Amino acid sequence: MAIKTLFVDPSRCIGCRACEAACRECDSHKGESMVMVDFVDRGWSVATQPTVCMHCVDPVAPCAQVCPVLAIQITPEGVVQQAEPSRCIGCRNCVFACPFGVPKFDVEARLMKKCNLCYDRTAQDLKPWCAQACPTQALWYGDYEEFANQRQGRAINLTDFGTQTVRTRVYQVVAAETPALDLAGLLREARAEAGQPERSRQEAWVL
Amino acid sequence: MSVNRGTFVERRDVNEDFQQVGRAPSEWAGADRVPERLVPTHCSFCGVQCAMHLRVADGQVIGVEPRDYPHNRGSLCPKGIVAYQQASHPDRLTHPLIRRGGKGGRLERATWDEALDYIVGRWQAIQAEHGRDAVAVYSGSSMTNEKCYLTGKFARVGLGTRHIDYNGRLCMSSAATAYARAFGIDRSPLPMTDIPLADCIFVAGSNVAECFPIVMQWIWQARDRGASLIVADPRETPIARTADLWLPVRPGTDVALLNVMLRQVIRDGLVDEAYLAARTTGWADVRAAVEEYTPELAERITGVPAERIVAAARLYGRAPTSLIMHARGIEHSTHGINNCLACINLALARGQVGKPGGGTMMITGQGNGQGGREVGQKANQLPGYRHIDVLEERQYIADVWGIPEPELPQEGAAATEMVKLMADGTIKSCLILCSNLMVSLPDNQTVARALDALDPLVVIDFFLSETAERADVVLPGTVWCEDEGTTTNLEGRIVKINRAAEPPGEARRDWQILSELARRMGRGQFFQYAGTRQIFDELRLASKGGVSDYYGVTWEKIDAQDGVFWPCPTEDHPGTPRLFEERFGHPDGRARMSPLRYEPPAEEPSEAYPFRLTTGRVVYHYLSGTQTRRLGFLNAQAPEPWVEIHPMMAERLGIRDHEIVRVRTPRGAMDLKAVVVPTIRPDTLFIPFHYGHLGAANQLTNPAVDPACKIPEYKACAAAVERLDGRPLDLGEGDRAARVNYTPQTDPKMFPYAVGETKTPASQEAKRF
Ligand code: SF4
Numbered sequence: 001m002a003i004k005t006l007f008v009d010p011s012r013c014i015g016c017r018a019c020e021a022a023c024r025e026c027d028s029h030k031g032e033s034m035v036m037v038d039f040v041d042r043g044w045s046v047a048t049q050p051t052v053c054m055h056c057v058d059p060v061a062p063c064a065q066v067c068p069v070l071a072i073q074i075t076p077e078g079v080v081q082q083a084e085p086s087r088c089i090g091c092r093n094c095v096f097a098c099p100f101g102v103p104k105f106d107v108e109a110r111l112m113k114k115c116n117l118c119y120d121r122t123a124q125d126l127k128p129w130c131a132q133a134c135p136t137q138a139l140w141y142g143d144y145e146e147f148a149n150q151r152q153g154r155a156i157n158l159t160d161f162g163t164q165t166v167r168t169r170v171y172q173v174v175a176a177e178t179p180a181l182d183l184a185g186l187l188r189e190a191r192a193e194a195g196q197p198e199r200s201r202q203e204a205w206v207l
Numbered sequence: 208m209s210v211n212r213g214t215f216v217e218r219r220d221v222n223e224d225f226q227q228v229g230r231a232p233s234e235w236a237g238a239d240r241v242p243e244r245l246v247p248t249h250c251s252f253c254g255v256q257c258a259m260h261l262r263v264a265d266g267q268v269i270g271v272e273p274r275d276y277p278h279n280r281g282s283l284c285p286k287g288i289v290a291y292q293q294a295s296h297p298d299r300l301t302h303p304l305i306r307r308g309g310k311g312g313r314l315e316r317a318t319w320d321e322a323l324d325y326i327v328g329r330w331q332a333i334q335a336e337h338g339r340d341a342v343a344v345y346s347g348s349s350m351t352n353e354k355c356y357l358t359g360k361f362a363r364v365g366l367g368t369r370h371i372d373y374n375g376r377l378c379m380s381s382a383a384t385a386y387a388r389a390f391g392i393d394r395s396p397l398p399m400t401d402i403p404l405a406d407c408i409f410v411a412g413s414n415v416a417e418c419f420p421i422v423m424q425w426i427w428q429a430r431d432r433g434a435s436l437i438v439a440d441p442r443e444t445p446i447a448r449t450a451d452l453w454l455p456v457r458p459g460t461d462v463a464l465l466n467v468m469l470r471q472v473i474r475d476g477l478v479d480e481a482y483l484a485a486r487t488t489g490w491a492d493v494r495a496a497v498e499e500y501t502p503e504l505a506e507r508i509t510g511v512p513a514e515r516i517v518a519a520a521r522l523y524g525r526a527p528t529s530l531i532m533h534a535r536g537i538e539h540s541t542h543g544i545n546n547c548l549a550c551i552n553l554a555l556a557r558g559q560v561g562k563p564g565g566g567t568m569m570i571t572g573q574g575n576g577q578g579g580r581e582v583g584q585k586a587n588q589l590p591g592y593r594h595i596d597v598l599e600e601r602q603y604i605a606d607v608w609g610i611p612e613p614e615l616p617q618e619g620a621a622a623t624e625m626v627k628l629m630a631d632g633t634i635k636s637c638l639i640l641c642s643n644l645m646v647s648l649p650d651n652q653t654v655a656r657a658l659d660a661l662d663p664l665v666v667i668d669f670f671l672s673e674t675a676e677r678a679d680v681v682l683p684g685t686v687w688c689e690d691e692g693t694t695t696n697l698e699g700r701i702v703k704i705n706r707a708a709e710p711p712g713e714a715r716r717d718w719q720i721l722s723e724l725a726r727r728m729g730r731g732q733f734f735q736y737a738g739t740r741q742i743f744d745e746l747r748l749a750s751k752g753g754v755s756d757y758y759g760v761t762w763e764k765i766d767a768q769d770g771v772f773w774p775c776p777t778e779d780h781p782g783t784p785r786l787f788e789e790r791f792g793h794p795d796g797r798a799r800m801s802p803l804r805y806e807p808p809a810e811e812p813s814e815a816y817p818f819r820l821t822t823g824r825v826v827y828h829y830l831s832g833t834q835t836r837r838l839g840f841l842n843a844q845a846p847e848p849w850v851e852i853h854p855m856m857a858e859r860l861g862i863r864d865h866e867i868v869r870v871r872t873p874r875g876a877m878d879l880k881a882v883v884v885p886t887i888r889p890d891t892l893f894i895p896f897h898y899g900h901l902g903a904a905n906q907l908t909n910p911a912v913d914p915a916c917k918i919p920e921y922k923a924c925a926a927a928v929e930r931l932d933g934r935p936l937d938l939g940e941g942d943r944a945a946r947v948n949y950t951p952q953t954d955p956k957m958f959p960y961a962v963g964e965t966k967t968p969a970s971q972e973a974k975r976f
């Protein structure tokens with residue numbers, strides 16, 4: 001059965017942080033965002049990347065596995081919840097266990113917090129707030145077939161950490177292998193006509 | 208007892224404590240049960256006007272929920288998500304303020320009667336002594352159509368002054384003039400839902416990703432279908448980063464780029480001759496005019512490698528359906544009209560305009576930038592795009608308003624010209640609505656002097672903006688969700704804003720303030736409105752038969768059809784989402800092509816000022832930032848301005864990343880944090896313009912304007928950068944020299960022009976439709 005989940009496509013992300021602003025609107029953690037947007041390398045590019053909990057499927061939620069007091073619950077649908085306040089003892093094992101660096105430890109509240117896929121909304125078949133708001137659909141909510149039919153790029157949910165592979169509920173989208181457009185060919189053509197060398201060493205701009 | 212008991216008790220659930228001592232649970236447990244309702248409305252910010260629901264409980268706006276609508280499909284950018292927090296913001300103005308003790312005194316609380324009496328008393332005295340035109344109105348465009356319409360009427364009927372203009376002059380008056388000149392109708396020809404039909408999208412001078420994030424989902428939908436994307440921008444913005452082809456064009460050189468693209472399209476035989484013959488005039492001239500623009504010449508002028516320009520022309524020209532989207536990057540220029548016309552020429556040559564998904568699209572910046580200029584608050588326009596200097600059109604509006612035609616004033620000064628008239632004493636008092644001149648106008652030192660020369664300066668606003676700080680009287684108005692009305696978004700779609708809350712304290716709805724002022728000026732009989740619906744009905748009538756015909760639009764219809772596109776001449780007319788499918792707006796139904804020459808910006812780099820400075824937006828802020836800088840989340844992301852500089856230049860000048868540097872232009876200097884990034888042309892600097900006081904980029908920008916439409920050149924002026932510990936700042940005569948092509952004093956002609964005289968032959972031509 002096709003399950004609905006998040007698809008994260010950093011190539012589309014414009015760093016607007018609408019997802020962060022939206023996540024803060026949720027009643028379960030009002031004022032705090034469980035999704036984080038980072039510049040990948042501002043020294044070189046304006047590229048940004050949103051980070052959400054990947055909701056690990058196999059091995060099932062390492063964060064939950066290491067929790068000594070079973071504070072992190074996993075729903076029958078495979079959504080990994082944030083630590084239950086009445087149980088969490090603040091040991092931060094989850095923070096260290098997560099391969100994706102997701103859980104945030106709230107020192108004030110002495111509680112681990114993370115994305116729970118807007119469980120209150122998704123259980124009612126609404127989109128999570130971040131994907132709902134995201135103006136570029138860099139964060140997109142739906143099922144795999146729908147994604148493959150509508151969008152370019154390859155959605156993958158396997159991540160290798162050394163020898164271990166983690167399968168997640170959430171997908172990351174990477175570029176399609178063959179670009180649709182032969183831009184290099186187009187530039188070569190223009191250069192050849194102008195009698196210029198095959199390869200240009202020119203910067204993007206001419207000063 | 209634990210030593211931590213204090214902390215422990217503090218953190219404890221209070222209701223449990225209360226229950227233990229036998230008191231009923233209260234506070235948040237009770238508050239949770241307050242019934243909540245959803246009010247459908249639209250975002251108060253940019254021209255997209257995203258639909259949203261406001262969550263309202265107990266008369267307070269407490270949050271936002273997504274609302275599906277054809278153009279935003281439930282998405283919002285960060286500004287839209289937190290917009291609701293303005294309503295109960297602690298900075299809201301809740302009572303009138305008067306500056307006691309004259310200039311230099313302090314703004315103090317006053318009653319409405321006191322404030323209004325003072326204003327009206329002064330206005331009457333000024334007008335009796337210096338004539339009606341000595342009082343001016345300068346309004347905004349982030350207001351409903353009803354408010355914009357009423358402002359235009361208030362100025363001309365209530366005050367009888369010719370000087371009314373609005374900040375849309377600073378935004379896209381060049382695109383408006385270009386569209387009127389070329390197509391006969393000033394509106395984006397396509398709905399946003401058409402964008403995915405394009406096979407090639409050329410974004411010229413628009414940081415779409417940051418300024419109109421919602422438009423990105425449509426562009427990506429096109430790209431998912433295989434469309435290619437070309438972006439022309441001096442900075443590698445988030446949309447340029449993922450484009451197929453980025454043209455890092457030198458600021459202010461767009462005509463050269465677009466002309467050479469057209470020349471290449473002609474060379475490659477990609478021109479649609481049949482379309483040109485059937486639907487346009489002036490093609491032969493255009494064809495001849497672009498001939499001299501070789502790729503090599505364009506490379507020298509624009510700084511983009513020739514091969515890239517040729518590749519762009521081919522990518523654009525070979526696509527069956529192609530769309531050019533343009534915004535402030537090319538419009539904020541002393542050649543703004545020509546830049547837009549160059550885009551139009553290219554699209555017409557390819558036979559694209561009028562095709563679903565093809566042609567050109569201007570992206571309106573302000574929330575109601577489109578509606579604001581249609582309903583008669585522009586110096587030269589009456590409601591329905593009627594011309595103020597055409598007798599029949601004046602007569603029609605005079606009849607709707609119930610005044611004799613000769614009483615209707617003639618064209619007044621444009622917003623950018625008003626500053627000059629304030630400074631030289633021609634305008635003695637000005638009413639400013641929802642506009643922040645101190646941040647938004649170029650060369651703000653001059654603006655400050657002009658505003659301080661006014662007595663009184665009256666401001667209606669809901670926060671104390673940088674401009675309101677200088678006012679003599681401040682009247683507290685309302686934010687968008689406290690009133691109802693309509694706005695017209697960047698597609699020409701008229702949408703309905705609904706009321707979700709009441710104005711706080713003594714604040715009043717702006718239309719009530721204006722009506723009251725008119726009553727006290729003795730013109731109350733023309734301003735008898737029970738509500739905004741009546742104003743809208745009058746506006747419908749005033750626009751009837753005009754270019755932007757709203758007559759068939761009703762509030763009910765807007766709700767029923769998810770917005771109505773003008774023109775909509777009758778009540779059973781569904782509206783017009785796509786223009787120009789069969790004919791253009793000129794009487795002969797043909798589009799006008801204009802031969803264009805490249806001319807350099809008004810001010811160019813020189814030895815003393817080696818850089819071109821360009822300004823723009825960041826995604827977290829809206830225009831002058833009066834609203835967004837007060838919202839915690841947005842302000843936290845970008846609390847202060849910075850200057851972007853290329854590593855190559857930073858190294859040459861010895862500037863480190865995040866070091867504070869001084870940026871200097873012939874008009875002033877400011878100290879900013881340097882952000883050293885390779886995503887900008889090495890010969891260009893960038894500063895975001897949303898900040899006030901010492902952070903205002905407009906301390907530096909050039910007030911030179913486009914001769915016909917009077918839009919200032921925000922996007923290209925000469926600038927220098929220096930380290931703070933380096934050479935001391937010297938603004939001596941020799942140092943002041945930038946290469947100046949012309950100044951506002953030499954050319955173009957500024958107000959006053961004789962009554963009925965139009966400014967230049969070019970702008971005269973713009974009216975012939
Ligand atoms: S990504 Fe981290 S926080 Fe999320 S389920 Fe996996 S281990 Fe837990």
Ligand code: SF4
Binds near residue numbers: 133
């Ligand atoms: S809302 Fe979307 S585009 Fe904006 S920062 Fe988040 S993921 Fe990126």
Ligand code: SF4
Binds near residue numbers: 256286
């Ligand atoms: S600012 Fe513009 S894009 Fe953002 S939510 Fe408002 S209307 Fe939409």
